Amino acid sequence: MDRTLADDLARLPELLDATRRAAAATLAGLDARPVVVPPVDSLPDPEPLPEHGTGTEAALAAFESRWAPRLSASAGPRYLGFVTGGATPAALAGDWLTATHDQNSNSALDGAGQDLERETVTWLRDLFGLSAAHTGTFVSGATMSNTTGLAIAREWLGERLGVSPAEDGAAALGPVRVLSGAPHSSIAKALSVLGLGRGSLVAVPTLPGREAVDPAALDRALADTPGPAVVVANAGTVNTVDFDDLPAIAALRERHDFWLHTDAAFGAFAALSPDHAHLTAGLDASDSLCVDLHKWLNVPYDSAVQFTRRQDLQARVFQNSAAYLGPLGDHPDLVHLTPENSHRLRALAAWFTLRAYGRTGHREIVERDIACAHALGAALERDPALRLLAPVRLNVVCFTLTERPTAERLTALRRAVEADVFLTPTVYAGTPALRAAFSNWRTTRADAHRVAETLSTAAKELT
Numbered sequence: 001m002d003r004t005l006a007d008d009l010a011r012l013p014e015l016l017d018a019t020r021r022a023a024a025a026t027l028a029g030l031d032a033r034p035v036v037v038p039p040v041d042s043l044p045d046p047e048p049l050p051e052h053g054t055g056t057e058a059a060l061a062a063f064e065s066r067w068a069p070r071l072s073a074s075a076g077p078r079y080l081g082f083v084t085g086g087a088t089p090a091a092l093a094g095d096w097l098t099a100t101h102d103q104n105s106n107s108a109l110d111g112a113g114q115d116l117e118r119e120t121v122t123w124l125r126d127l128f129g130l131s132a133a134h135t136g137t138f139v140s141g142a143t144m145s146n147t148t149g150l151a152i153a154r155e156w157l158g159e160r161l162g163v164s165p166a167e168d169g170a171a172a173l174g175p176v177r178v179l180s181g182a183p184h185s186s187i188a189k190a191l192s193v194l195g196l197g198r199g200s201l202v203a204v205p206t207l208p209g210r211e212a213v214d215p216a217a218l219d220r221a222l223a224d225t226p227g228p229a230v231v232v233a234n235a236g237t238v239n240t241v242d243f244d245d246l247p248a249i250a251a252l253r254e255r256h257d258f259w260l261h262t263d264a265a266f267g268a269f270a271a272l273s274p275d276h277a278h279l280t281a282g283l284d285a286s287d288s289l290c291v292d293l294h295k296w297l298n299v300p301y302d303s304a305v306q307f308t309r310r311q312d313l314q315a316r317v318f319q320n321s322a323a324y325l326g327p328l329g330d331h332p333d334l335v336h337l338t339p340e341n342s343h344r345l346r347a348l349a350a351w352f353t354l355r356a357y358g359r360t361g362h363r364e365i366v367e368r369d370i371a372c373a374h375a376l377g378a379a380l381e382r383d384p385a386l387r388l389l390a391p392v393r394l395n396v397v398c399f400t401l402t403e404r405p406t407a408e409r410l411t412a413l414r415r416a417v418e419a420d421v422f423l424t425p426t427v428y429a430g431t432p433a434l435r436a437a438f439s440n441w442r443t444t445r446a447d448a449h450r451v452a453e454t455l456s457t458a459a460k461e462l463t
């Protein structure tokens, strides 16, 4: 064994303890450090590949001095860009143990990891009010969940047309139409990856002043579609967290033949709040469903679930035949269900946080984040320099400058507050805007008020 490696092995408990101390110090300092470090000072001088290593302790010291100070406080309470969760204490513990056990949980040949994942999926199904008709698999994020769901949709189209894209290629389908109101950008990416093409995405009109699809327009678009189609319903759009009317969409199946994929990456968590659960009514009717976990469940990156009612089609797409892997059977191994073959015990962080805090603990996080979004929204509404572009429906505040809302001025505003709060730019209904998305378990009302004050001051000082 390499000498340094052998030394590290001998000192392993001590090294883990040093790493734990560094982690604890990082977390204790989250609130005080800049939320985002300006990109201009962010590149350290390049270092060559070490010829001879100097061990974990030296690597830790180098990381702490060269890279850690440049990382954002995205685990903290005021990183409100994109939709970014943190990691609850239990989720962090689960993630550490995932690496510690270093399982490849992909088959029944060594099955406990798969069983743990299946138990976690059952809990999640319960959390979102899904029936036992849905099976679920862990993937690395909502983009991969959407891609996997749409791959199953592609195979379903084949079933309807008497071909198998998994065997014969996507071209066997001929032209495909994927209908959606305000789809997330990852849907187009998924269609590109799947050989259906970004061009297969057909924009269906949304309701006036909304991002939710107009069900009557969808009805007409389906009537215009020759043959079976795919509908992507959106349960929580990123700009204004608008929800398609899922029961109305599902009811269209009486007249039209389509696969219903729902992107509920973070919107599914509305099911945890009794005041907002109605937004997710009809989620269970989806043929495939995407839910992100590294957002509002507050587990570390990278984690999401793909639910479907047609695991048989999923296995047709992703089966990985090899002499040493078992037959598919009624409960296919995970190796046959997702794009990856090797399968991290990714479910463990989710299992830990659900085991530790349960439904009520996670409901409290969701409700507090929603309350924070409303508090910020109300404060911005009182500020004449700022203007909401949509009502706060759940956990996102979409706003702009009242005077001259140019992309340039919004960038200036965003940069001016960056040490205190991270926001992401967007364009909503043609107007450049900023978004604040609340999904971190650490965020409090005090943070929301601080963000409102910081924004008000900066907006006033903007020339």
Ligand SMILES: *Cc1c(COP(=O)(O)O)cnc(C)c1O
Pocket (backbone or CB within 6 Å): 083, 140, 141, 142, 143, 144, 184, 186, 236, 237, 238, 263, 264, 265, 266, 292, 304
């Ligand atoms: C975040 C998000 C995605 C993509 O998720 P990743 O985890 O970044 O891959 C897809 N759809 C919606 C609605 C999202 O909010």
